[in-house]
Amino acid sequence: MVRYISSLLPKAFRSGIPETFNSSDRDLCLVCDVNLEESAFYIRTKICPDCRFHYSMTARERIDFLADQGSFKEINRSLVSLDPLSFSSRTSYRDRLFSDQKRTGLTEAVVTGTCTIDGISCMLAILDFGFLGGTMGCVVGEKVSLAFERAAKMKIPVISVVTSGGSRIQEGVLSLMQMAKTSVASNHLNEKGIPYISILANPATGQAYASFANLADIILAEPGAIVGYNPISNITNNEESFGENTHTAESHLDHGLVDAVAERTELKGIVSVLLDLLQKEFKIYSSSANRHVSRTYEASGAWHSVQLARHTSRPTSMDLMARMMDNFVELHGDRMYGDDPSIVCGLGQIGGQTVIVIGQERGHRGNLDIDRREGRTMPEGFRKAQRAISIAQKFELPVISFIDTPGANLSAEAENRGLGNSIASTMALLSGISVPTLSAVIGEGGSAGALALGATDRVIMLENAIYSAVSPEEAAEIIYQDEDKVEEVAESLKLTALDCEELGIVDQVIPEPDG
Template structure:
């Protein structure tokens, strides 16, 4: 991976990376991206702004904040001389430009670094301008957008430079406390305090292809320059593509798509529509007994509709996000923002099978990363006060030692707690077979829907049969005793509504199932949104506080005496006959 080359006269005819021709390339002229190898050349802050914001809407702020020489740094030449030379060369006053703008008609405050000014390093002025921009975002109550390309701290300003991290980080805290969206785009390179203090803390993080990103990769790269093979391997570990794979960023986005991506996600987050309660209520589903083993078989069928299929069927403008922001992007969980009947919702989908589009499927493993990604979705719903819809189709399978050592039990418990304390409405939909401790967290919702041929049990039937009969093949005999059908779950009060399926299963007509599901979701969401957050939390707590069949010892004695009297009277009545 090459460095952050600036576009100069020397490379207007051929690419410095692949040597491909750039002559007569409209793509390169417009975006400064090689049409052959897709290398993204460095851009000035002003050019980036013109590519992202709506024409004529940008207004610069904090332009009067200028650099001084805070520590009298001049081992070779005066720091003031260096600053003046950079200002003359770039026509900028400092390494960052901040301002207000609109993107796709959505108002925002924007921060854009310029790598051409002292490598985009963060000094006192850059730190102050960033902080002022964050504070402006809080006052205006509009999203904050940051386009970052920086080499880290500005050593010419000594300790005062690195102290900007604390100032910027605390400003971001105030942004989070006000539940204001923060989106960052990382360009090549994004390192040091600019990355750690605020860019990595964004709600949504995108990056240009091939960008070197990390806290201190540049120093490590310099150390390994003597060994080219080692250097190439090291650099690949810090690229945007690798960070996407390890769950640290949401998406690698080509430069020409920055504006559309920002407009899309800002549009979803700015939607103020709320589904309103209607006079008509949900008609109760027809109650009919379904053979338990038939439901198990239909719930396990390989072509049963997946969570992603339901998400695509019920929601418009779905925007998928990735990563748990720790170390992974678990593919068994689909996470994103969608539009349901004109209202934005956070959507989580758990997939039972991996490679759902492939003919050969394997059951997904239960991992800590799965729950960390789910927790991220819960936090987004909490922050932006959006309803949470969860599609569940996951059962406990044998967990690995690495999963246990990675904190699986802790993450399951944390997810249950976060679902219980969520301050916005939550609806969960059981779409397949769920069972065991790891399947429970997303069931902790205000309302639970269940497809007619879905099943919900304490454990896999085969595991129970092995325990009881020492024979997993006797699972079918146990099915009816486990009370695992949708109707059983509704009788227990675990499920609120049953979504009807075609006789042969949901896979035979997903459109019909989705239509019924949308109708119930809209009505249920309208009912939940008519309640305050405090009431939702209280009712949710009471809902699960009452779960279970039990009685006091005194009541049990009274009940036994009552039954005894009933039996005595019955015998006397029969004797008279």
């Protein structure tokens, strides 16, 4: 298990952070004291084979780890800092720059250039924590921006790796302005529909984190990495305010701020799959043709359909995704508050075509690993779905949504986090995008929680699914104050697949196998 390194910060500051977390010439693991000197795995990956602690990699090592062998071609290497403010301190800024240039072999804290990853051309922008803590000064901001602009012109994806400890104090407000410069360059990528993936390594803080690193389409992080806007010097000076579970990649995943935490050895594979999924090989257009398929089943009673739709053995969204999709990569989080497990979404392929899929997941009873709240969606779940929809719009990918929920989560907590707004804005976004959209009611379609993901070009419904503004139990209580009337009310609600087809709410009913 990876030990969180926030508890090691006081030791790190006494020893010098770059030196403490640097992997070069280390005999014993900083965390578990295992001998690293003879470990081939550590030498290759800079990961402790025992506790899995991820040590810092240099930019050159990181490039060798990500890029296809011999494919990297550096750009803008000649750009160097010139002490724009003539900063005065105990050690001159020029001397520190020269010292780090000599020690690292780099001209600045970022290395940029083109390469291929599993044969796919892309642009790399790799920060090196060993050079002035990976901080972003004028030259770093310029090199990152130039790399992004060149990628936009070449129409190739961008991969950034961020290891940065805070601000380039010696360049003052000029350093601060690089946040805006790199953000504008990131916007240019977005406008051109260029894929952008960022990787947060240890540490990923300060100005780089709060600008271009956070504007990526997909954000990955290494285990145990310190992540957050707060510079690590502030975290150390306020040690009592931060527990071991704060300012970590894992904490950010729990709070919906990154898409995945993955070991360094897995990153190239994940990035490669994502790049392949986001390649624009061909485009699918919506069709206005009405392909009516004759019904081959007999309608069952409404209450019977309710019971079947809620059956604990009924396949869930994740069951269907596992059977239908190849190369599925799940996205996590709303980038604002949290990651709602009642919504599962991501990218994958169906018959070779990349699609965005969004599923309401109620889970299987008895599986206590993840609390999915029986599929009752929180505001952060709807906002996560909006992220997926926006990615579909940017990359012109079809959207498929699986509807299976008794309704939105109606807790006071959900209301306070913007439940109504999240439902409305999800419907508006999904109904307004220009890519083909399809929703499938696979179980229980409950009220606005279901409709939020059902405002699509085409709506299909499984034979034994239901779709209703209110549950039969609630309706019986409201109308008759008698729950024994539930079967009668179920018939009146016209909630079966056949009812919905006759009312024009769904385009097609899909027969289900016996069982």
